[in-house]
Amino acid sequence: MSETVQIIIEGKEYEFPVVEGSEQEKAIDISKLRAQTGYITLDYGFKNTGSTKSAITYLDGENGILRYRGYSIEELAEKASFVEVAFLLIYGELPNKKQLDYFQDSITQHTLVHENMKRFFEAFPQGAHPMGMLSSMISSLSTFYPESQNPDRSVVDIEKTIHRLIAKLPTLAAQAYKHNMGHPTVYPSNDLGYCGNFLKMMFSLPTEDYEVDPVVESAINKLLILHADHEQNCSTSTVRVVGSSQANLYSSVSAGIAALWGPLHGGANQAVIEMLESIREDGGDLQKWIDKAKDKNDSFRLMGFGHRVYKNFDPRARIIKKAADEVLEQLGVDDPVLDIAKKLEQVALNDSYFVERGLYPNVDFYSGIIYRALNIPTDMFTVMFALGRLPGWIAQWKEMVENREPIGRPRQVFTGSNERSFVGLSDRD
Numbered sequence: 001m002s003e004t005v006q007i008i009i010e011g012k013e014y015e016f017p018v019v020e021g022s023e024q025e026k027a028i029d030i031s032k033l034r035a036q037t038g039y040i041t042l043d044y045g046f047k048n049t050g051s052t053k054s055a056i057t058y059l060d061g062e063n064g065i066l067r068y069r070g071y072s073i074e075e076l077a078e079k080a081s082f083v084e085v086a087f088l089l090i091y092g093e094l095p096n097k098k099q100l101d102y103f104q105d106s107i108t109q110h111t112l113v114h115e116n117m118k119r120f121f122e123a124f125p126q127g128a129h130p131m132g133m134l135s136s137m138i139s140s141l142s143t144f145y146p147e148s149q150n151p152d153r154s155v156v157d158i159e160k161t162i163h164r165l166i167a168k169l170p171t172l173a174a175q176a177y178k179h180n181m182g183h184p185t186v187y188p189s190n191d192l193g194y195c196g197n198f199l200k201m202m203f204s205l206p207t208e209d210y211e212v213d214p215v216v217e218s219a220i221n222k223l224l225i226l227h228a229d230h231e232q233n234c235s236t237s238t239v240r241v242v243g244s245s246q247a248n249l250y251s252s253v254s255a256g257i258a259a260l261w262g263p264l265h266g267g268a269n270q271a272v273i274e275m276l277e278s279i280r281e282d283g284g285d286l287q288k289w290i291d292k293a294k295d296k297n298d299s300f301r302l303m304g305f306g307h308r309v310y311k312n313f314d315p316r317a318r319i320i321k322k323a324a325d326e327v328l329e330q331l332g333v334d335d336p337v338l339d340i341a342k343k344l345e346q347v348a349l350n351d352s353y354f355v356e357r358g359l360y361p362n363v364d365f366y367s368g369i370i371y372r373a374l375n376i377p378t379d380m381f382t383v384m385f386a387l388g389r390l391p392g393w394i395a396q397w398k399e400m401v402e403n404r405e406p407i408g409r410p411r412q413v414f415t416g417s418n419e420r421s422f423v424g425l426s427d428r429d
Helices: 031-039 073-079 082-091 099-111 117-123 130-144 155-179 194-203 214-226 234-243 250-261 270-279 286-294 315-332 338-352 352-356 363-373 378-402
Strands: 004-009 011-019 026-028 057-060 065-068
Touching: 004 031, 011 031, 011 250, 011 378, 026 250, 031 117, 031 130, 031 234, 031 338, 065 073, 065 082, 065 315, 073 117, 082 214, 082 286, 099 130, 099 155, 099 286, 117 130, 117 155, 130 155, 130 378, 155 214, 155 250, 155 378, 194 214, 214 315, 214 378, 234 378, 250 378, 270 338, 270 363, 286 338, 315 363, 338 363
Parallel strands: none
Antiparallel strands: 004 011, 011 026, 057 065
16 A cells, blocks of 8 residues: 555545655655645745756755766766766766767767857957846747757757767867957857867857867866756746746756856855865965854854755765865866865865764866866856856756746745735825
């Protein structure tokens, strides 16, 4: 007999089914609660509400587990390319050689963006936040490909849209960076891999030869994999809710980029570098700031330590720490801000105060270090996050569409004024 839960409301008993996931996660299915009882649940931030069933990502914060389609994040980061992981997330299985070759070739054929989009960049002020530019440019792609706006689009049209989006996001991200730097656009190089091509569009000039550093390319590949999906977070839920209205994929991802832009979501690694710069500008007395972090009466908090989901450790941090060490050694970076970061890392890993509270360096801490070492401006950090998260957004959108999920429509508990009569202007106090 299926497990159920009984809820008693005003003396009347109602029964609702229990749903169990493949990892023994249990949920009470209250989809008929309002219809049967007239009541709704109130759950600020949806912290206890499952909005969907999903087969894409499994996350267990208590035990530090993250898996994409059943594969551990540790194995994927060590053995896979980002393109392979993108295929895995979107289509459910790792590609065989024929599938991977087709996927890579298709992406390569779509890396260029329409020349008219240059005019959009020209209209942005120099110094415009790249996330604002990126969100706008991704949304505008739907105007260049009007077939993507058809809610009854074919499987072929959806496939082409997915490949175009994966191909063009790095191109547009690099163009946003070049716009703010005042540098000429560097066009995609189809002889390079996904990460190498992005690095060349970012850091080379049209007239120079550019060789991709394999250590840096490997680190970027790992970072993108580590950020590729993370269950039903703020931006992912945004993509699914926007897509549930039958909005096209470009618009849905544009909304996800806007959600990711917020400092409580995608801006954490930027906050890490800003904190480290503040410590340096204050004279570099690290102990002073460690003491402030330990003082419960002080509002200062260390950025890039601990995680709201992972209670003991972030599995992604262990992977990217090694990559960060390799990048710093390869580039021989001499940067007082990064020196402070390495000292702070050692304190957090060895000081009992931090160890006992699970305040370990997280993926945002190490990704911030890598981006800083590569001279990527802090306002581009969240763009790098978006590059990694794109296949997860696409996979979540695709799953929602294929499952024919209903349009997202949360309820509310109204706390405003009751009905009242209109008062003329002359009679108002």
